[in-house]
Amino acid sequence: MNASIAGKLIIVPTPIGNLGDMTLRSLEALRTADMVCAEDTRVTGKLLAHFDIRKPLERLDEAMIGAKAASVMERVAAGEVVAYCSDAGMPGVSDPGLRLVAAAHEAGVPAEVLPGASAAACAYVASGTVCPRFYFGGFFPRKAGEQRTVLEDLRGLDAALVFYESPNRLVTALAAIAEVLPWREVAVCRELTKLHEEVARGTAVELRALFGARAEEPGGIRGEIALVIDAPGEDETAADAAEAAASAEARAVELAAEGLRTKEVARRLAAEFGIARNDAYELAMAAAR
Numbered sequence: 001m002n003a004s005i006a007g008k009l010i011i012v013p014t015p016i017g018n019l020g021d022m023t024l025r026s027l028e029a030l031r032t033a034d035m036v037c038a039e040d041t042r043v044t045g046k047l048l049a050h051f052d053i054r055k056p057l058e059r060l061d062e063a064m065i066g067a068k069a070a071s072v073m074e075r076v077a078a079g080e081v082v083a084y085c086s087d088a089g090m091p092g093v094s095d096p097g098l099r100l101v102a103a104a105h106e107a108g109v110p111a112e113v114l115p116g117a118s119a120a121a122c123a124y125v126a127s128g129t130v131c132p133r134f135y136f137g138g139f140f141p142r143k144a145g146e147q148r149t150v151l152e153d154l155r156g157l158d159a160a161l162v163f164y165e166s167p168n169r170l171v172t173a174l175a176a177i178a179e180v181l182p183w184r185e186v187a188v189c190r191e192l193t194k195l196h197e198e199v200a201r202g203t204a205v206e207l208r209a210l211f212g213a214r215a216e217e218p219g220g221i222r223g224e225i226a227l228v229i230d231a232p233g234e235d236e237t238a239a240d241a242a243e244a245a246a247s248a249e250a251r252a253v254e255l256a257a258e259g260l261r262t263k264e265v266a267r268r269l270a271a272e273f274g275i276a277r278n279d280a281y282e283l284a285m286a287a288a289r
Helices: 024-032 040-049 061-076 097-107 119-126 146-153 171-181 204-215 234-257 262-273 278-289
Strands: 008-011 036-040 058-059 081-083 110-112 134-139 160-163 185-190 199-205 225-229
Touching: 008 061, 008 097, 024 081, 024 110, 024 134, 036 040, 040 058, 061 081, 061 097, 097 110, 119 134, 119 160, 119 225, 146 171, 160 171, 171 185, 171 204, 171 225, 185 204, 199 204, 199 225, 234 262, 234 278
Parallel strands: 008 081, 008 110, 036 058, 036 081, 134 160
Antiparallel strands: 160 225, 185 199, 185 225
16 A cells, blocks of 8 residues: 555445434545445435535446556545445445455555444344354345255354345245255344334244235335344254264265275265364274174
8 A cells, every 4th residue: 555645545435314313524535535336326325415425426246347446546646535335335245346455456546444233233233142253245146046956055154154145036035045055033023213113023934924925015125125144053053963873874884885994984074074084983993783
């Protein structure tokens, strides 16, 4: 970063619903900026008008950042202060602001990130989970196969799982979670910080029934949604361990039947199942009897 540059890029968080959550630092940044870039000028234009801020406003969405990031950095290098706002929340969290910060680092110009509202963090706390860790996966995949793959890949992670989802795809997402993680507690956090805020908790099976019925009602399901899937509990961890042990035992018998020596069976079990060498050797010895 070049400390001699007077200009800078400022990443400005905006409310995820309630305008009262606009921070004083964000307002000051917008008032002092030479130009405001926005994911959607209509959305940010209304925000600026609400706070009586008049600034040149330029659209800079996902499709445009690749082509226009360099020119924005040139303006910063020339001494301008450029503020960037996403439609709501923290720019860079599942929106194109992340690429703009990367462009600033690559160009060697100052980039200042202000703290502010984030639906992911808000949903994690509102879910009621007691797990001190969470994994944010952005928007939940649209395709059924990808949904199952993501959930299977993350099921062993000792953390709550947070995803954004569209109200039109919520029921399908809950069905996928119910299929892969039917015993997990899930929270559907809808319209956080807004007038009709809702946090519905239950298993994915229960919530799929609840929102499946609501989807059939007039008006259906509306609003911004974040899903929080709780971390694995003791029962699930024990069941997974038992299943893995049974699979390893069956594999040991299979390898022994192929005529492999005990040491080779143990080596393969350790490699395939990630188990300790001593445990793998005990399984190999049992299969050889």
